[in-house]
Each structure stands twice: as C-alpha cells, then as structure tokens.
Amino acid sequence: MPSSDYRFLKACRGEPVDATPIWIMRQAGRYLPEYQAVRSKVSFLELCKTPELAAEVTIQPVDILGVDAAILFSDILIVVEAMGMPLHFDEGPPVLGSPITDRGGVDRLGVPDPEAAMPFVMETIRILRRELVGRVPLIGFSGAPFTLASYMIEGGSSANFLKLKRVMFEQPGVWHALMDKVTTAVIEYLKAQIAAGVQAVQLFDSWGGTLSPRDYREFSLPYSSRAIAELKGLGVPIIHFVQGNPALLPLVASAGSDVVGVDWRIEIGDARRLVGEGVAVQGNLEPVALFLPVEKIEERAAEIIKQAGPTGHIFNLGHGILPPTPVANAKALVDAVHRLSAVG
Amino acid sequence: MPSSDYRFLKACRGEPVDATPIWIMRQAGRYLPEYQAVRSKVSFLELCKTPELAAEVTIQPVDILGVDAAILFSDILIVVEAMGMPLHFDEGPPVLGSPITDRGGVDRLGVPDPEAAMPFVMETIRILRRELVGRVPLIGFSGAPFTLASYMIEGGSSANFLKLKRVMFEQPGVWHALMDKVTTAVIEYLKAQIAAGVQAVQLFDSWGGTLSPRDYREFSLPYSSRAIAELKGLGVPIIHFVQGNPALLPLVASAGSDVVGVDWRIEIGDARRLVGEGVAVQGNLEPVALFLPVEKIEERAAEIIKQAGPTGHIFNLGHGILPPTPVANAKALVDAVHRLSAVG
Numbered sequence: 001m002p003s004s005d006y007r008f009l010k011a012c013r014g015e016p017v018d019a020t021p022i023w024i025m026r027q028a029g030r031y032l033p034e035y036q037a038v039r040s041k042v043s044f045l046e047l048c049k050t051p052e053l054a055a056e057v058t059i060q061p062v063d064i065l066g067v068d069a070a071i072l073f074s075d076i077l078i079v080v081e082a083m084g085m086p087l088h089f090d091e092g093p094p095v096l097g098s099p100i101t102d103r104g105g106v107d108r109l110g111v112p113d114p115e116a117a118m119p120f121v122m123e124t125i126r127i128l129r130r131e132l133v134g135r136v137p138l139i140g141f142s143g144a145p146f147t148l149a150s151y152m153i154e155g156g157s158s159a160n161f162l163k164l165k166r167v168m169f170e171q172p173g174v175w176h177a178l179m180d181k182v183t184t185a186v187i188e189y190l191k192a193q194i195a196a197g198v199q200a201v202q203l204f205d206s207w208g209g210t211l212s213p214r215d216y217r218e219f220s221l222p223y224s225s226r227a228i229a230e231l232k233g234l235g236v237p238i239i240h241f242v243q244g245n246p247a248l249l250p251l252v253a254s255a256g257s258d259v260v261g262v263d264w265r266i267e268i269g270d271a272r273r274l275v276g277e278g279v280a281v282q283g284n285l286e287p288v289a290l291f292l293p294v295e296k297i298e299e300r301a302a303e304i305i306k307q308a309g310p311t312g313h314i315f316n317l318g319h320g321i322l323p324p325t326p327v328a329n330a331k332a333l334v335d336a337v338h339r340l341s342a343v344g
Numbered sequence: 345m346p347s348s349d350y351r352f353l354k355a356c357r358g359e360p361v362d363a364t365p366i367w368i369m370r371q372a373g374r375y376l377p378e379y380q381a382v383r384s385k386v387s388f389l390e391l392c393k394t395p396e397l398a399a400e401v402t403i404q405p406v407d408i409l410g411v412d413a414a415i416l417f418s419d420i421l422i423v424v425e426a427m428g429m430p431l432h433f434d435e436g437p438p439v440l441g442s443p444i445t446d447r448g449g450v451d452r453l454g455v456p457d458p459e460a461a462m463p464f465v466m467e468t469i470r471i472l473r474r475e476l477v478g479r480v481p482l483i484g485f486s487g488a489p490f491t492l493a494s495y496m497i498e499g500g501s502s503a504n505f506l507k508l509k510r511v512m513f514e515q516p517g518v519w520h521a522l523m524d525k526v527t528t529a530v531i532e533y534l535k536a537q538i539a540a541g542v543q544a545v546q547l548f549d550s551w552g553g554t555l556s557p558r559d560y561r562e563f564s565l566p567y568s569s570r571a572i573a574e575l576k577g578l579g580v581p582i583i584h585f586v587q588g589n590p591a592l593l594p595l596v597a598s599a600g601s602d603v604v605g606v607d608w609r610i611e612i613g614d615a616r617r618l619v620g621e622g623v624a625v626q627g628n629l630e631p632v633a634l635f636l637p638v639e640k641i642e643e644r645a646a647e648i649i650k651q652a653g654p655t656g657h658i659f660n661l662g663h664g665i666l667p668p669t670p671v672a673n674a675k676a677l678v679d680a681v682h683r684l685s686a687v688g
Binding site: 157159160161162165166169170209211212213214215245246247248264265266267270286287288289291292296300303318319322324 | 501503504505506509510513514553555556557558559589590591592608609610611614630631632633635636640644647662663666668
C-alpha cells in the first residue's frame, strides 16, 4: 500500500482512520520469549549493532501483536557513544564512562557522521524497509537533547538529577555548550535515519519531567524546538514525548511536533486540551495495567479511546512495556484498540 | 505569643500575615554541620528514638535559618515498624523486612497504640513544645497511607512501583485491606501527635505521583480523605502533600486538607487555580535552585511569592532540601522570603 495510507501515518497527520492505530513503547523487548531467544545469543550492545538481529527483533511485535508500526530496535545511548563517551551495559542499567563535569568534557565530544559512526543503524533501517513493505511503517528515534545530556552528566540514571541540575545552575555556559552540541548530533542522526528510510521519528525525553516549567523553558525547550524545526521539512511526522510531568504539556506542544506523547499521569482528554488544536496525541495506558484481567484492560482502553477521540490519536502505553508483562495481555490490548475504535 | 498569632498558622487558615511564612522540608538534616555533629554519635534510628536528640535537631533550623515552623524530627517508616515490619537503615535508603505480598502479610500487621509503641515520638513532641514556647509552632507528620503501603509492598524505594501496582491490580482485596489498616494506624498516630502537642500535621505522600488520576481516585484518595476527615475537627491545620504529579492537584484538594503542598513541577499560580478557592498552598522552589547564586535564588523566590499571592501561602521547597546544599543559601532564602513578602 502507498505509505500515505498507513493508519499510523494518517493519525499522525490528524486524518480520518479506519481504526485507532497502536504501537507500544519497548514493544521489541524482554517480555517476548522470541526476543529473549535472540538476546540469549549476544550482548545487548551486540544486538543493537548487528543489523540482521536488530531487524529481526524489530519485526517480532508486528508479527506477534499486530501493532500498526515498527520502531527501530536500538538504544538511546548509541549516539552518545558515537559522540565519544564509553558505554557499558553490564546486567543492570547503562553506565557511561567519564561523565561530563566541565567545558573540557564538552569540547572533547564530537558530532558524529551517522553513516560512518553508526552504519549498523542505517543498515538495520534499510533491511527493515525492505522487509516491512506493504505491512507497517517504520519509526526511527533518538533521545531528546535533555535526556541525552542528563545521561552524559549523571553517568547513568539518577534519583534526583542533582549533578545534572548543578551543572545547569552553577555552570550554565557548560550546560548550553553541551546541549548545543548534543542537539546538532541528534539532528544529524535523525536526518540520517530519515534518509535511510524511517517514516516517522520520535524524540524520547524520558527524564524531561524532572524540570519545572521555568527550567524546561530555559534549559531544554530551545534545543528540542531547534531539533524539531530542522527536521520538520523532511516529510516525516515528528513525535515528541516528554515523560514525567503533565504540567509541561503546553510547552512540549510549543516545540512544534506533529504528535505529542502523553504519559499515564494525566487523563488523555485533559492532555488534548493542554496541547491544543491541530496536534495529535499518543498514549497513554498505565503500563502496569497490562497485568489486569483482559476485560479491565479493555475498559481502560475504551475510556482512553473515548477521551482522545477518533482522529489524531495513536494508542500507546504511557511508558515502556515492562519485562514481566504477559504477552497475551499485550495482544489483547492491540486487538481491543482496533475493535473498539473501528469505524462503521 | 498566643499560638493563633503565629504567621505559619495564620497562613494555613488563609488569614492575613505580616510576611509569608517559610519552612523547608528536611530542614533538620544532613546539610547542617550541627545536625551531622549529633548524628555522628548515634545511628539514624537511634536519633529518631532518643527524644532529647530528636528535639535538639528539630530546633537547629529554627535557630540557624530562622524558619517559621519546626517539624518533628522522625522518619515516615517509624509507624510501619510499630505496625510490625522490621526496619533497617544501613548507610543507604531504608529497607523493610518481609514485604507484604498477600492477605496473610496484611493480617499479621497490627494497629499500634502510639503512646505505647512510639513513646519516644510523643516525648519528643512534649520536649519541643516546652522549648519552642513563644518561638514557632511545631508541625507533626505521617507518611500518607499510599506511600506507607508502597514501602510495605516494595520493601524500599522503587523505580517503577511494579510490585505495588501489581498488588493493586491483581489482588485488589489485599490492597484495600492493607490501605484500610494503614489508614487506621495513620489516624491514631496523628491523633496521638496532636494530643501530645503538635500544632499542625502534614501527610507526606512522597510517591503518590506515580498514579494516574483514575488509579489515584480508586486506590489512594478514599484513604487520604478518610484520614483528613477524622483529623479535621481536632483544631490543627492539615497539610496534604502529594509529590510527583501536578495533574493530581484537583483530586488532592478534594481530600479536604487546609493546605495543599505543591512540588516544583508546576508553576504555583497554576497550582492555585487547580486546587481552587479557600485552600492554602505550600511550596514550591526547585530544591536544586539553592545552588544558584543568591541573587538568582531571590529572583525565583520573588516570582513564587508574586504568583502565590499574599495570603494562604506557606513558602517551602518543592521537595526535601538536599544534603550538599550550602547552609548560607538556605538562610538567604528564608531572609529573602520574609523581606520580599513583608507587608508594608
């Protein structure tokens, strides 16, 4: 089918659809036995860097769940490693070596040529476009500048982001230099993904919700806005997802994306009012709700579909699917969303 | 002075004040060398359980910073230990033994008689009331039922509250039995604190923001509402602070407290609109902003004072003060709030 006919892409553009499209953040992941079978043979980073395997796990949830879009299997820190920071995944969360503490650390970072530095990502995309022809569109992604800079300063995840915010507040020159460089890298990375074939892109700002509105406006929004502005003319919808603070939604929408991602902390009807007319929304089932009995999952899906309305809505969880989630429940959700939203 | 004349208590009631009162969450804590000197001699739990020492560190920030209220030095898990769960503070965050997984675990918990099970808390309060006469009022507190139940199921802190939410969703009978018992314990505990002399109480729902509005309404709000209703006629203002999700503010206000605590994730003027007329607000400076230069701290304080307005506002941080915070900056904030809000 012509790619403009995909339900997911129509919803991104706010056009009428035959049913609400759905995909699931982290849909290629540990909750799937088929993923675990592939992952058991290689490390997480090897999986990200082996195009045939990354493409295989990307397609698994399309086959198994029937979702309306595939999303490139990769990690948001791949581009950070390409900028020059050593990256390790031991069995726990990611750890970056030599976190940024000063201007010298920023100056040592490079802005990578994506095709040269991350050829495996572009090759994965090319394989996927061939294999997904006529099935579903392919979403590319990057961490948003704020979340990538957070990892680069904290060295990993953080409870209160003290190191990050101290750099912002005590060394604003270092912060803005870092964000400027990271933003350039994100733009180049997503342009390369689009050139390789992705049909939409999502900016994941997983940690953006730790900021107050005034700090988001000063320290993060200008960079996300610049990234979105530079990608806007390239013919693919842009999804912008800031997790963790519903009070930021009007500012997130002001960055100019086609779609605003919504986490589970707010009712999606309220989120729609906050982002305003002419912007699609994506979300927002509580991920743990997938442990409820199927009839209760369906009730919640129905409520979200009703509140979001029939157009300009892409169904998703409010955050990534969790490893112990029953696959049958994820499949039941996909089926329920299609059935409950079907037109006519 | 008659206790009704305290600036802090007037603000809780929405009455005119000569200047906006301020206290700081975790104001008795590790950022103060005077606290560290006391703490170096005993363990954290010994400090909580030794009335003379707990009273001493409670008073320190009144002397050093000039805050308008003292808050009982204790830990929110003291009441959980009294309910029958073993509590350990090794050098890191608290750990509870034998987390709740089923109905049997709930049935084994007791509802303690606070004077018998936590006599050191009541004795600390009695010492403090004598020592604080004519200076500042004393705030008592408890963890809110949801946050206490979270600790009891997770066994400690958590990134995604999967265990907690799975109990809520998969064993709702166990959840409601647990919340019912915890709520009764919280009510008895706060009644005993009030009988011993505290002049206001705060319910700390540190983790409540992890819930969606629909789940907050079903699984948490009825219990906080019941606690507040039972304490309401006892003559002391009730502060209700749910951290982590501004979209919950209208529901939090509906629980009926005199004051609603506001974290830093939303502008306080917007928070006031969400909680409605007739309710005071408490907050909401970003804790890490205390690392800014003093003139920038003052700018932020002025903006919060302006947005919140001259009555029904208690200045505070949006969360606890962080251990490495410079004491001079905390003192500068207290002075600035008094100076910038002084009625003329």
